[in-house]
Amino acid sequence: xxxxxxxxxxxxxxxxxxxxxxxxxxxxxxxxxxxxxxxxxxxxxxxxxxxxxxxxxxxxxxxxxxxxxxxxxxxxxxxxxxxxxxxxxxxxxxxxxxxxxxxxxxxxxxxxxxxxxxxxxxxxxxxxxxxxxxxxxxxxxxxxxxxxxxxxxxxxxxxxxxxxxxxxxxxxxxxxxxxxxxxxxxxxxxxxxxxxxxxxxxxxxxxxxxxxxxxxxxxxxxxxxxxxxxxxx
Amino acid sequence: xxxxxxxxxxxxxxxxxxxxxxxxxxxxxxxxxxxxxxxxxxxxxxxxxxxxxxxxxxxxxxxxxxxxxxxxxxxxxxxxx
Numbered sequence: 001x002x003x004x005x006x007x008x009x010x011x012x013x014x015x016x017x018x019x020x021x022x023x024x025x026x027x028x029x030x031x032x033x034x035x036x037x038x039x040x041x042x043x044x045x046x047x048x049x050x051x052x053x054x055x056x057x058x059x060x061x062x063x064x065x066x067x068x069x070x071x072x073x074x075x076x077x078x079x080x081x082x083x084x085x086x087x088x089x090x091x092x093x094x095x096x097x098x099x100x101x102x103x104x105x106x107x108x109x110x111x112x113x114x115x116x117x118x119x120x121x122x123x124x125x126x127x128x129x130x131x132x133x134x135x136x137x138x139x140x141x142x143x144x145x146x147x148x149x150x151x152x153x154x155x156x157x158x159x160x161x162x163x164x165x166x167x168x169x170x171x172x173x174x175x176x177x178x179x180x181x182x183x184x185x186x187x188x189x190x191x192x193x194x195x196x197x198x199x200x201x202x203x204x205x206x207x208x209x210x211x212x213x214x215x216x217x218x219x220x221x222x223x224x225x226x227x228x229x230x231x232x233x
Numbered sequence: 234x235x236x237x238x239x240x241x242x243x244x245x246x247x248x249x250x251x252x253x254x255x256x257x258x259x260x261x262x263x264x265x266x267x268x269x270x271x272x273x274x275x276x277x278x279x280x281x282x283x284x285x286x287x288x289x290x291x292x293x294x295x296x297x298x299x300x301x302x303x304x305x306x307x308x309x310x311x312x313x314x
Contacts, residue, residue: 022290050273063273067299071299107305109305110250111249112247114253154305157305188247
């Protein structure tokens with residue numbers, strides 16, 4: 001038993017498809033207590049240490065990714081949890097839902113290429129003192145896979161400057177040397193943004209899937225450090 | 234009564250779908266077309282007995298909070314009887 005006793009809620013919407021992967025990594029690999037929560041519920045489990053909104057295609061991406069899930073009953077509880085300082089991570093479609101909920105700023109557009117992009121990408125970590133990265137102990141960029149059609153994050157100039165100045169841009173797409181450039185941008189996201197914090201730093205949205213690179217057997221385990229960071233503070 | 238909500242990406246936002254259609258039209262040799270932007274038309278059937286003001290207010294709320302994302306989209310409402 002290496003892991004501390006921690007409880008994490010994983011939300012499932014109709015069309016979520018990375019919820020089992022998240023449950024496997026958080027529960028089987030890392031040994032935390034996982035509570036599965038259906039989107040129609042109105043309360044999170046008691047003494048929950050974190051909430052994970054997994055990837056997938058909630059409501060078939062109808063209207064816009066995440067737009068309909070945002071109005072699922074459980075989201076009121078998730079928003080209240082986040083506003084009270086609770087740790088929330090949204091991965092891929094989870095990031096899109098957090099944007100639609102107003103917990104994070106900006107909006108997702110279709111990838112600039114018009115194509116679905118699925119590949120491992122390098123991520124420059126903006127800061128290692130955040131709730132989600134304090135256990136990242138590497139002198140190279142993270143390697144974590146993306147798989148999405150709408151990951152082209154955007155916002156207006158004033159918002160971008162404010163987010164940057166406040167240190168809210170946690171991950172940027174980069175090359176293996178850590179250089180952030182147009183060539184290392186897989187989807188057209190403004191400022192190569194791959195992961196974004198809220199101003200308080202307790203809510204993270206990210207397009208890459210850390211749960212898919214949390215075991216060496218599956219290609220890498222850089223993703224694991226984000227989960228241990230957010231749960232072992 | 235029916236409300237028609239049209240949602241368009243705001244003009245500064247790149248529209249990859251529009252670009253792809255533009256490319257296909259050009260491949261068809263339709264040189265008259267200079268640009269394409271794709272949006273959504275959403276038809277809302279409105280309950281009887283509401284005042285026009287009340288219906289307008291609710292449709293605006295629907296457009297603003299759910300049907301469009303004001304960060305990247307604009308919307309407009311028209312009415313059919």
